[in-house]
Amino acid sequence: MSMTLQDKVAVITGGASGVGLGIAREFVAQGARVVVTDLRKDRLDDAVAQLGPRCEGVVADVTRLADMELLYRRVEARHGRIDAVVANAGIGDHAPLGRITEEQFDRTFGVNVKGVLFTVQPALPLMSDGGTVVVIGSTASVRPPAAMSVYGGTKAAVRCLVRAWIQDIKGSGIRMNVLSPGAVDTLSLRRAAEQARGADGVAPLLASMGEGNPTGRIAAPEEIGRAAAFLSSDASSFVTGVELFVDGGMVQV
Numbered sequence: 001m002s003m004t005l006q007d008k009v010a011v012i013t014g015g016a017s018g019v020g021l022g023i024a025r026e027f028v029a030q031g032a033r034v035v036v037t038d039l040r041k042d043r044l045d046d047a048v049a050q051l052g053p054r055c056e057g058v059v060a061d062v063t064r065l066a067d068m069e070l071l072y073r074r075v076e077a078r079h080g081r082i083d084a085v086v087a088n089a090g091i092g093d094h095a096p097l098g099r100i101t102e103e104q105f106d107r108t109f110g111v112n113v114k115g116v117l118f119t120v121q122p123a124l125p126l127m128s129d130g131g132t133v134v135v136i137g138s139t140a141s142v143r144p145p146a147a148m149s150v151y152g153g154t155k156a157a158v159r160c161l162v163r164a165w166i167q168d169i170k171g172s173g174i175r176m177n178v179l180s181p182g183a184v185d186t187l188s189l190r191r192a193a194e195q196a197r198g199a200d201g202v203a204p205l206l207a208s209m210g211e212g213n214p215t216g217r218i219a220a221p222e223e224i225g226r227a228a229a230f231l232s233s234d235a236s237s238f239v240t241g242v243e244l245f246v247d248g249g250m251v252q253v
């Protein structure tokens with residue numbers, strides 16, 4: 001039994017940056033052939049240039065079923081199958097109750113919930129016994145910060161989807177799990193921190209974000225990548241339906 005991703009065919013949505021890029025980097029390092037998707041070709045090209053020849057990029061919006069079906073037709077033509085899907089593309093912004101708009105609600109649920117459905121469902125015909133799905137959730141599923149109710153709601157929704165889906169696919173040999181990070185040190189988090197606190201405020205803000213968990217720090221993207229690789233490898237062959245918190249213990253205390 002292989003404990004790595006050697007020669008597995010993986011699709012990672014939203015892989016041009018942040019957590020998705022970290023996951024793609026780990027999958028390539030473990031020998032997978034990786035298809036990353038994202039919204040913009042220029043950003044995908046940059047990511048593929050970093051990730052090397054075992055990786056290719058396909059522009060696809062997870063909220064558009066036609067895009068996702070086209071993506072999977074391309075993957076089928078090139079690789080014939082999918083071993084691992086990582087539904088990572090996700091968005092979230094702040095709005096306290098009283099200032100939540102219909103547009104924000106629809107956009108966030110569109111990408112984070114409908115997008116997960118459109119990522120997983122059309123992939124299934126290309127998957128077989130041993131296949132894996134990892135949905136990237138968030139600690140916000142159980143501990144949503146103030147002004148993040150809509151985002152937290154989407155992340156609670158996807159853990160519910162996965163718990164029902166593992167029953168729907170019973171007997172297929174395909175496993176599905178949710179991987180829920182706490183704060184991760186990504187470019188987008190650093191940009192948001194800079195907007196909020198200015199350039200000098202980034203390091204102190206990131207440090208303070210880590211203080212709320214027992215490790216006292218936030219995650220590096222590759223730490224999320226290694227956990228996603230575990231859930232996508234045969235090493236986790238009897239793990240399905242869990243929400244694995246990769247958060248330095250934050251929601252356990």
Ligand SMILES: NC(=O)c1ccc[n+]([C@@H]2O[C@H](COP(=O)([O-])OP(=O)(O)OC[C@H]3O[C@@H](n4cnc5c(N)ncnc54)[C@H](O)[C@@H]3O)[C@@H](O)[C@H]2O)c1
Nearest residue numbers: 014017018019038061062088089090138181182183184188
């Ligand atoms: N960064 C964190 O601290 C953190 C913590 C917990 C969970 N997460 C989750 O990790 C995932 C990735 O977040 P991130 O922090 O890396 O964000 P990010 O903005 O750096 O990356 C998200 C990527 O998804 C892409 N994307 C957005 N909408 C898309 C769509 N409709 N179709 C395809 N691609 C789309 C973006 O272009 C971007 O490249 C999300 O699901 C997020 O909720 C992140």
